[in-house]
Amino acid sequence: MRLDRAEGAPCVIIRREMLDTTQSEAAPPKDEPRGCLFALSQPPLMIFLAVIGSLLLMAALHDLFLL
Template sequence: MAHFTGEQHAPETPMRPEPAAHPVPVPVPDPGAPEARGCLFALSQPPLILFLTVIGTLLLIAGVHDRFWL
């Protein structure tokens, strides 16, 4: 879809970077190295899940109380 910018012509030079003369090699990970663990690993821990369950239950009880008994 074309956009109207007020200009009649396209710019003289393209706004693209020049390609590299020599491609940079991509490092290959060491197969013997331990894998990095992201933030989702922490969610699999039982104490955190228990804590989030307790907080969620308290919020649910408070919401039901406010909705139906106030």
């Protein structure tokens, strides 16, 4: 399909290959979806959460015993 427009405007050509949205058989099958528990089990995230948790714990103990 070709749309002719005014001078200076680009024309658009759409081919059947561009409209094909079917998945090819070469796509790897998904074994199982990975959810929130998989993300929480990653070491960098666990280290980050441990640091944040220890900072919150230290702030809470400071408020309880020193103020």
